Amino acid sequence: MIVLEKREAPSRLWAWGSPVMAVLLTMVLGGLLFAALGQNPFTVIRTIFLDPLFSEFAWFYRPQILIKGAPLVLIAIGLSFGFRAGVWNIGAEGQYIVGAICGAGVALALYPMDARWLIFPTMVLAGASGGWAWAMIPALLRVRFGTNEILVSLMLVYVAEQLLAAMALGAMRNPEGMGFPGSRNLSQYPSAANLELISGSGMHWGVVAALITVIFAYVTLSRHVFGFHVRLAGQAPRAAKFAGVNPARMVLICMGLSGALAGAAGLFEVAGPAGQISIDFNVGYGFTAIIVAFLGRLHPIGIMAAGALMALTYIGGGIAQSSLGLPAAAINLLQGMLLFNLLAVDVFTTYRIRLLRKEVT
Amino acid sequence: MDLSSINPILFFASLMVAATPILLAAIGELVVERAGVLNLGVEGMMITGAVTGFIVAVATGSPWLGFIGAAIGGAILSQIFGFLTQYLLSNQVATGLALTLFGLGLSALMGQGYIGIKAPSFPDIHVPVLGDIPVIGPIVFQHDPMVYIGLLIAIAVWFFLFRSRAGLVLRAVGENHDAAHALGYNVRRTRMLAIAFGGACAGLGGAYLSLVRVPQWTEGMTAGAGWIALAIVVFASWRPGRLVLGAYLFGGVTVLQLNLQAAGVAIPVEYLSMSPYLATIAVLVIMSAGRSPGSLGRIFHAAR
Numbered sequence: 001m002i003v004l005e006k007r008e009a010p011s012r013l014w015a016w017g018s019p020v021m022a023v024l025l026t027m028v029l030g031g032l033l034f035a036a037l038g039q040n041p042f043t044v045i046r047t048i049f050l051d052p053l054f055s056e057f058a059w060f061y062r063p064q065i066l067i068k069g070a071p072l073v074l075i076a077i078g079l080s081f082g083f084r085a086g087v088w089n090i091g092a093e094g095q096y097i098v099g100a101i102c103g104a105g106v107a108l109a110l111y112p113m114d115a116r117w118l119i120f121p122t123m124v125l126a127g128a129s130g131g132w133a134w135a136m137i138p139a140l141l142r143v144r145f146g147t148n149e150i151l152v153s154l155m156l157v158y159v160a161e162q163l164l165a166a167m168a169l170g171a172m173r174n175p176e177g178m179g180f181p182g183s184r185n186l187s188q189y190p191s192a193a194n195l196e197l198i199s200g201s202g203m204h205w206g207v208v209a210a211l212i213t214v215i216f217a218y219v220t221l222s223r224h225v226f227g228f229h230v231r232l233a234g235q236a237p238r239a240a241k242f243a244g245v246n247p248a249r250m251v252l253i254c255m256g257l258s259g260a261l262a263g264a265a266g267l268f269e270v271a272g273p274a275g276q277i278s279i280d281f282n283v284g285y286g287f288t289a290i291i292v293a294f295l296g297r298l299h300p301i302g303i304m305a306a307g308a309l310m311a312l313t314y315i316g317g318g319i320a321q322s323s324l325g326l327p328a329a330a331i332n333l334l335q336g337m338l339l340f341n342l343l344a345v346d347v348f349t350t351y352r353i354r355l356l357r358k359e360v361t
Numbered sequence: 362m363d364l365s366s367i368n369p370i371l372f373f374a375s376l377m378v379a380a381t382p383i384l385l386a387a388i389g390e391l392v393v394e395r396a397g398v399l400n401l402g403v404e405g406m407m408i409t410g411a412v413t414g415f416i417v418a419v420a421t422g423s424p425w426l427g428f429i430g431a432a433i434g435g436a437i438l439s440q441i442f443g444f445l446t447q448y449l450l451s452n453q454v455a456t457g458l459a460l461t462l463f464g465l466g467l468s469a470l471m472g473q474g475y476i477g478i479k480a481p482s483f484p485d486i487h488v489p490v491l492g493d494i495p496v497i498g499p500i501v502f503q504h505d506p507m508v509y510i511g512l513l514i515a516i517a518v519w520f521f522l523f524r525s526r527a528g529l530v531l532r533a534v535g536e537n538h539d540a541a542h543a544l545g546y547n548v549r550r551t552r553m554l555a556i557a558f559g560g561a562c563a564g565l566g567g568a569y570l571s572l573v574r575v576p577q578w579t580e581g582m583t584a585g586a587g588w589i590a591l592a593i594v595v596f597a598s599w600r601p602g603r604l605v606l607g608a609y610l611f612g613g614v615t616v617l618q619l620n621l622q623a624a625g626v627a628i629p630v631e632y633l634s635m636s637p638y639l640a641t642i643a644v645l646v647i648m649s650a651g652r653s654p655g656s657l658g659r660i661f662h663a664a665r
Contacts, residue, residue, distance in 0.1 A: 004450065006662065037470075088454055147645045150401065150454070151592045155638040158585045166631035290458055329469030329580070336463030340441065343451040343459060351450065351662075 004351040014349040019295050019302070022342035023309070029341070030334045039324060047324060048316030048334075061315050063202025067273050069311035070206040071096070071265035073304055075289035077210075077217045078258030080298040085233040087254040091138065091153030092262040093286025094160035095131035099263020100270035101167055102130025104277050107192035108172055108183060119191040123267055124205075131263015132256050134160065139255035143248040149255065161282065168279045182278040186271045194272030206268025210307075213261065217300040230254070262286060284332075288314075291339045310335065367620045373500040377508055378574060380612025382407075382566040384511045386590035387597070387604055388518050389562025394594055395522060396555035397535035397656035401457025402442050403563050404587025405464020410435040410564025411571040412468040415475060415578045424483040424572050428507065428565055435564020436557045438464060443556040447549050450660050461587070469580045480576040483507075507569055512605070514562065519601040531555060535654035538661045548661050563587065585638065592641045596648045607644070614640040 027049070031041030052061040075092045082089045089095075103123040110119055138152035172183040187193045197203045221227035232240040233250050241247070265285065274281055292310050296302030317331030386407050393400050413434030418427025442460045445451045488502035522528040534541040534551045542548050570586065571578050589611060597604035618636045626633070 004662070090458065141642070141646055145646050147642075148592075148595060151588060151595070151645060152642050154588050155585070155592070155642050158638045159635045162631040162635045166629055169631070170629060287462060291462070294455060327470055327473055329466050329473070332466030333463065333470055334466070336459055336466050339455070339459035340445065340463060343456050344445055344449050346451060347449040 003354050003356050004347065005354045007350055007352055010349050011352075014346075015297060016302075018345040018349060019297065019306070019342060021345045022295070022338060025341040025345065026334060026338045029337055033333070033337075034326070034330070037326075037330070039326065044320055044324060044326065047320045048313055048331075050316075051319050052312055052315040055319075059200075061319070063196075063200060064315045065308055065311045066202035066207045067204070067311075068314050069307040070204070070210040071269055071285045072289050072292045072310055073210040073307035074206065074213055074265040074268075075258070075262045075286055076292035076296065076303045076307060077213050077300060078261035079289055079293045080217070080296070080300070080303060081230055082254035082258050083234075083293055084298050085230045085250050085254050086237070087251050088150045089135060089138070089153050089255050089258045090150050090290070091135070091155075091157045091160075091286070092258060092289055093282055093284065094153070094157035095134045095259040095262035096266035096269075096286045097157075097160040097164050097282050098134040098266070099127040099131035100266030100274075100281060101164065101172075101277060102263070103127030103267030104172065104183060104186060104270050107186050107189060107271065110191075111184060111189060114191055116191040120194075120205075120271075123192060123271060124209075124264060127267025128260040128264040131266065132260040134263070135255045135259020136252070139252050139259075142255075143251055149251070153255075157286070164277065164281060165279050168277050168281075172277050174276075183276045185275045187273075187275040192271055194268050204268065204272045206265065206272065209264060209268065210304075214300045214304050221300065226253075262289075288335060291335055294339060295342055367624060370496060370499050372616060372620060374503070376609060376612045376616045377501070377504060378612075379615045380608040381508050381511045382569040382574065382586055383590050383593060383611055384515065384605060384608035385507075385566035385569060386563045386587055387593045387608060388511070388515050388601065389559035389566075390590055390594050391597065391599060391601060391604055392518060392522070392531070392562075393555050393559035394657055395535045395599055395654055396531050396552050397538055397654050397659070397661075398446065398552050398556060399453045399457065399658040400439070400442055400460070400556060400559055401454060401591065402439070402460025402464065402587075403559075403590050404583055404585065405461035405467075406435040406438050406560045406563035407464075407567035407570075407587040407590075408468040408581070408583045409438050409464045409471075410567030411582060412472040412475070412567075412578060414564065414568025415480060415571040416471065418481055418568075418572055419475065419478055422481050424481055427480075427572055428568050431564040431568030432561040433564070435560040435562070435567065437560070438467075439556045439560025439563070440553070442560075443553045447552055447556075447661070450662055453658050453660075465581060472578045472580065475578045476580075478578070480572045480578075483573050483576070505573055507565070507573060511565075511569075515601050515605050522601070532654070535656055538656045538659070542661070542663055548663070552661075563590075566590070589637065589641050592645050595653075596644050598648070598652070599654060610644070611637065611640065 027045050031045055034044040035041045079089055079092060103126045106123045106126045107119060134156060137156060138149040141147040141152055142149040168181045174182060174184045194204050229245045232243060233245050270277060288310055292303060292306045296306035313331055320326040321328055386403050390403055410431035414427040414431030417430030418424050442456055445456045446453050483505050485503055485505050492498045492502040522532060530546050531551055534546060534548050538548045567583060570582060593604060593607040596607045615637050618633045622630050622633050
């Protein structure tokens with residue numbers, strides 16, 4: 001009989017080995033899935049995971065890894081603090097949207113003023129504050145009324161999507177857009193544009209912010225007392241209470257931090273790669289970031305690697321869509337499968353397998 | 362704006378229809394949570410049910426077979442969650458989220474060739490005698506069969522949980538899994554069965570959307586209905602009677618909002634469309650006093 005036996009301490013080897021195992025397992029299971037769809041599994045896996053890096057057109061795809069990875073990493077870092085402390089912010093997608101709306105609102109209100117030194121920093125601030133404020137709704141409700149933050153933050157995603165549509169069709173619609181929905185293109189407004197810093201590299205201010213956040217998060221978690229409190233609150237809530245960690249404050253800080261980072265990610269996206277507030281502005285980064293956070297072991301460096309990998313699957317998925325005719329949904333399925341596999345493989349981090357012989361009683 | 366254009370009889374009749382998918386998904390989740398398992402994957406199971414139900418119904422021409430297919434589809438998907446959380450002892454919140462993401466992807470992939478097709482019709486039944494009562498007849502007794510099946514399931518769940526021995530065991534497992542285990546009850550098996558039931562009900566709820574309410578298949582068509590179902594379980598304090606009430610209340614908000622849109626209220630459609638979600642939040646804030654099952658969301662690892 002096979003039984004699981006709890007390890008005395010989580011295995012470090014498995015803690016870092018399981019994401020790798022999960023990715024490999026996903027390639028195998030994904031291959032089977034694509035075979036079932038009538039594709040050659042080897043071609044599909046190569047297209048998704050290798051072509052963005054090594055194919056003939058890789059010079060075009062490589063910058064995309066930074067562009068798509070930056071929002072994922074920014075959001076996932078914020079989420080990881082909460083997930084460690086047992087605060088479940090599932091509504092990063094909504095905070096991302098509201099951040100973009102607030103940031104773009106600043107730019108559109110000041111258009112066509114020419115003052116980049118003032119406008120762009122204000123936009124970043126407005127974006128982060130917008131995301132922060134949106135995240136404060138579930139945080140305050142949880143602290144004040146004990147409302148489940150998972151459900152409230154998620155409901156607010158749908159509210160934010162409607163707000164986005166209302167903005168794209170109403171208040172923020174481009175007056176020179178011949179009645180089409182969508183705002184002015186911010187990437188063509190020099191004072192507000194989030195431009196590439198080095199031409200052809202994909203490096204924009206959002207990427208810089210993501211890198212700074214990774215370093216900042218790493219230092220906070222490993223060196224600062226707040227990082228210690230976050231880990232303590234998640235692993236031993238009772239001990240945390242005795243150590244003087246205020247649970248309400250923990251909720252507010254973790255939710256606020258993840259909201260602000262998601263909001264900033266939204267702003268960098270709307271001012272750069274996306275360019276404008278439109279109905280289909282959000283593409284699910286807020287949800288994919290949850291996978292990124294777990295895949296990166298809630299550790300800043302891990303999250304950076306996981307963000308790059310997820311960005312790769314987005315790009316590879318796009319290539320597979322155009323060159324192999326693979327449906328876009330297949331990539332979402334692959335990402336969901338990856339999280340499943342990770343959670344499944346993770347059992348070996350805290351448990352080990354024992355074979356028991358039937359005992360004679 | 363013309364509020365008199367809202368016909369009260371039609372309003373209450375469509376309220377029952379709007380509430381049914383949420384009711385079905387929520388009653389399944391109620392059983393799952395009573396067994397001490399928090400499955401956040403309702404949305405994923407619902408949408409998978411919506412697409413499997415639609416595919417089966419289109420292929421066979423029978424909505425009934427569609428509903429059966431949807432229930433089976435939802436139950437199969439829920440067993441992935443069950444296996445991970447009960448046998449591999451994974452975190453239930455994270456696994457539930459994974460189930461939702463996976464279900465959304467899976468359904469979009471499965472439903473590719475079915476966009477724009479119309480579902481076979483599922484006629485309303487006119488309950489003899491009762492359906493002829495003025496006012497109440499058209500409101501309550503002239504719906505499609507699933508409206509009544511949903512209510513029957515709710516009654517059956519109440520009877521099972523509070524009037525049967527197996528229900529008592531299920532609640533014991535949910536309240537204190539260690540004690541239930543010590544008494545010799547099979548915690549894992551009980552929970553796996555509860556999870557399967559939850560998946561089947563979520564599947565039915567999803568299929569009701571794609572086969573009756575819309576009735577078409579579009580990607581992401583559940584639009585948060587699964588999450589609202591989760592909220593209604595909390596609102597109901599894990600009691601079937603209050604759950605039905607909650608689902609109808611929610612149905613009322615949805616229909617009122619749609620009616621106001623049709624009546625041409627001077628509020629943009631987008632803001633009206635927010636109302637079901639805002640109402641859900643409001644309800645959660647007001648009703649967060651209930652006590653959840655004791656072992657809800659905790660990992661069960663039998664010590665030996």
